[in-house]
Amino acid sequence: MITGLIAAGILLLIIAGIYNSLVRKRNDVENAFGSIDTMLKKRYDLIPNLVETVKAYMKHEKETLTGITELRAKAVSGNISSDEKVQLENQISGAMRGIMVAVENYPDLKANDQFGMIQRSWNEAEEQISAARRAFNAAVTEFNNAVETFPSNILAGMFNFKRKQVFEIPDTERKNIIAKEMFGN
Amino acid sequence: MSSSIEFRNLFDTRLLPVLQELEQKRKKIIGKFFTYGSAYLFLCVAVVFVFNSKLKTDTAIIVLIVSVIVGIIGFFAFFRKDISEIKNVFKNKIIHEMIRYIDKSLLYSPTGFIQQYEYLESKLFLTQPQRYSGEDIVAGKLKDTQIKFSEIHSEYYTKDKKGNKTWHTIFRGLFFIADFNKHFKGETVVLPDTAEKLFGSFGSFFQKMNVSRNQLIKLEDPEFEKEFAVYGTDQIEARYILSTKLMRRILDFKNKAGKKVYLSFTNSKLFVAVPVNRNLFEAPFFSSMIDFELIAEYYRYIELMVGIVEELDLNTRIWTKE
Numbered sequence: 001m002i003t004g005l006i007a008a009g010i011l012l013l014i015i016a017g018i019y020n021s022l023v024r025k026r027n028d029v030e031n032a033f034g035s036i037d038t039m040l041k042k043r044y045d046l047i048p049n050l051v052e053t054v055k056a057y058m059k060h061e062k063e064t065l066t067g068i069t070e071l072r073a074k075a076v077s078g079n080i081s082s083d084e085k086v087q088l089e090n091q092i093s094g095a096m097r098g099i100m101v102a103v104e105n106y107p108d109l110k111a112n113d114q115f116g117m118i119q120r121s122w123n124e125a126e127e128q129i130s131a132a133r134r135a136f137n138a139a140v141t142e143f144n145n146a147v148e149t150f151p152s153n154i155l156a157g158m159f160n161f162k163r164k165q166v167f168e169i170p171d172t173e174r175k176n177i178i179a180k181e182m183f184g185n
Numbered sequence: 186m187s188s189s190i191e192f193r194n195l196f197d198t199r200l201l202p203v204l205q206e207l208e209q210k211r212k213k214i215i216g217k218f219f220t221y222g223s224a225y226l227f228l229c230v231a232v233v234f235v236f237n238s239k240l241k242t243d244t245a246i247i248v249l250i251v252s253v254i255v256g257i258i259g260f261f262a263f264f265r266k267d268i269s270e271i272k273n274v275f276k277n278k279i280i281h282e283m284i285r286y287i288d289k290s291l292l293y294s295p296t297g298f299i300q301q302y303e304y305l306e307s308k309l310f311l312t313q314p315q316r317y318s319g320e321d322i323v324a325g326k327l328k329d330t331q332i333k334f335s336e337i338h339s340e341y342y343t344k345d346k347k348g349n350k351t352w353h354t355i356f357r358g359l360f361f362i363a364d365f366n367k368h369f370k371g372e373t374v375v376l377p378d379t380a381e382k383l384f385g386s387f388g389s390f391f392q393k394m395n396v397s398r399n400q401l402i403k404l405e406d407p408e409f410e411k412e413f414a415v416y417g418t419d420q421i422e423a424r425y426i427l428s429t430k431l432m433r434r435i436l437d438f439k440n441k442a443g444k445k446v447y448l449s450f451t452n453s454k455l456f457v458a459v460p461v462n463r464n465l466f467e468a469p470f471f472s473s474m475i476d477f478e479l480i481a482e483y484y485r486y487i488e489l490m491v492g493i494v495e496e497l498d499l500n501t502r503i504w505t506k507e
Contacts, residue, residue, distance in 0.1 A: 035421055117505070124367070124504045131424035138403050138420070 018152045022161055025143040029164060032136035036167075039132045040075075040089065043125035047072045047092075050118050054099065057109035061102050068095045096122075137166045192484050195286055196477060203278045207271055208474040214264055214271075225256045268470060275468035280321070283484050287491050290325045295466075297322035298335040299360045307362075307456035308372055309447045311397055312355050314339035319360075321466045323487070329507070330499040334361035334490045336465055358461035361490050365426075365455040366499050368506045371418035372399065373426050375435065375448040378414040406432045412439060426450050431497065438496045442489055453506070457493055461486070 051065050058065065074080065075088045109115055144163050147156040155161075229252045233245050261268070276295040284293045298319025304310075317339050324333035339355040380391040393401050398416040402423045409432040417423035427435075439446045447458040466483055469476055494500060 032420070039421075120503060120505045120507075127367075127428060127504065128421070128425050130428070131421050134405060134424045134429075135420045138405065142403070 015155065018155050019159065022143075022146055022152060022156060022159070025139070025146050026161065028139040029136070029143050032132070032139040036129065036132040036136055039125065039129045043122070043129065044072050044076050044092075046118060046121055046125060050099075050115075050122070053112065053114050053118060054103075054109065057106045057112070058099075058102060061099065064095055064098055064102075068092065068099070071095065133167045140164045140166045188488065189481075192481060195283070196480065199282055199286075200279055200480065201475070203274070203282075204474050204480075207274060207468070210267070210271055211470065211474055214267055217264070218260060221260065222256070226253065229253065229256070271470070272468045275474070276321070276466060279468075279480065280466045280483065280487075283480075284323055284487055287487055288325065288327060290327070291491070292324050294322050296320055299333065299337055299362065301339075303362060304337060304339065304360060306451060306454075307360075307449045307458070308374055308451055309376075309449050309456060309458055310339065310355050312341055314355055315342055316340040316352065323490070327491070327494045328500045329502050330363055330366070330494050332361065332363040332491070332494060334359055336360075336461075356458060356460065359459045359465070359486065359490055361455075361457040361459075361493055363455045363457075363494065363499055365450060365453055366502055366506055367426060367504050368453060369422050369426055369450060371422050371451075373402070373415065373417040373419075373423040373450040374398065375413050375415050375427070377445040377447065378410075378412055380414065404432060405429075406436075409433075409436055412436065434497050438493065441492075441496070455493075455497070455499070459489070 047068060051069055054061075055065060071088055071092050075085070075092065080088070103109055103115075143161075146152045147161050147163050229249055233249050237245060273295070280295070281293050284291050299322065301314065301317045304314075304317070317337070319335050319337035322333060322335035326332070336358070337360045338357045340352045341355060342350040342352050344350055378392075392414050395401070395414075395416070399418050400416065400420065402415040402417050402420060404410055404415060404424070404427060406429065413435075415423060415427065435446070435448065442459055444459055444461070447456075447460075449456045465486055468474065469479060
């Protein structure tokens with residue numbers, strides 16, 4: 001009788017341990033997802049500064065600049081779906097790429113110290129976004145492994161923990177990396 | 186490789202004349218050692234022989250051995266100045282010349298070394314050293330990056346029941362510090378991975394259990410993960426520092442070094458420790474000074490350390506840190 005109780009107790013403890021670890025892993029994923037947002041926001045915050053600095057030099061790029069400002073306003077407004085967010089993100093990246101290419105036509109701007117600093121901050125933000133995404137992917141992989149491997153998969157099935165998708169770098173992002181290379185020079 | 190041809194050239198034109206001079210001096214001392222030594226030995230044997238009738242054979246042998254040892258010690262004490270002069274010239278001319286050849290802006294001090302507080306700052310080795318020493322510091326600025334490195338040796342002791350101390354090495358080898366090109370606040374430590382190599386994926390279980398370290402950081406590069414275990418205070422910051430490119434570069438550096446490599450990132454600095462289990466940059470005394478292989482090896486070590494800046498791309502300053 002007593003041994004039975006003890007065995008049941010131990011089993012319960014093990015189950016609780018596995019369950020808690022699943023929950024912890026899921027929270028890690030959410031946390032990591034949140035930090036991508038933070039990093040993206042950090043990059044958006046650079047845009048007004050950039051537009052302000054660039055405006056005086058880039059006489060022919062007025063439209064693009066206004067466009068970027070509008071996109072940013074939309075992106076930070078908050079009440080948008082994640083699909084829209086991704087799309088905005090892609091549009092902003094695309095427009096930024098355009099600007100960075102255009103900079104080549106304005107040697108004065110390229111030599112401007114403040115612009116140089118913004119470029120550096122932009123690179124940093126990009127690198128941090130990429131780090132946040134990688135951290136997110138690591139957390140998702142950890143979680144998925146727990147969901148799909150024995151014995152935690154039994155509990156995952158019972159409590160409806162589902163496999164999550166890792167972040168895939170869209171094509172435009174890959175091109176973004178090329179834009180980043182240009183930043184450097 | 187072009188670098189080995191370059192070194193051959195340096196050796197033949199700049200180092201060889203100095204080495205030949207040193208070799209002559211060394212040979213003179215060794216010559217004296219044999220002349221005086223054999224005379225002294227002859228004297229000892231003669232004395233023992235004279236008093237042979239009064240001594241037992243055992244005692245005679247012991248007396249002889251003791252006098253020979255005393256003689257050798259006495260000889261080296263007498264010639265200490267000359268020997269250390271050869272060693273000093275070797276360091277100040279040969280080693281210094283090689284360092285200047287690799288980069289003119291580098292400074293060298295044979296007696297200086299990375300200080301203990303800097304060693305501790307790296308968080309690479311957590312055992313508190315009870316004895317700490319070093320030599321042969323090289324320092325300078327390569328383009329935008331400040332670097333320094335030296336040999337260091339850190340040890341701790343244990344006592345047995347009788348209270349006898351035994352010294353154990355914590356780290357011995359080359360210790361490198363550079364100003365890192367990105368800003369960061371936390372600590373990230375990259376250690377050679379022994380657990381995962383031995384136990385495969387089960388090893389990462391042991392890595393997690395490592396209570397003396399910060400959080401385990403699992404990176405996506407499988408080859409990197411196999412070689413290293415990364416611990417840090419911040420998951421994202423660690424990845425910000427260890428970009429996919431830098432991981433590749435660290436792997437390349439590790440292969441080039443052909444040894445275990447320890448790296449850490451704290452206080453905006455990069456620390457690299459490469460264990461070498463012997464005293465580097467020393468003049469040979471009991472063998473010929475004109476030892477191309479030995480000096481080429483010293484050269485490779487200097488090149489390896491200075492090369493970290495290029496190898497890990499520390500001069501790329503495209504982030505907010507200038």
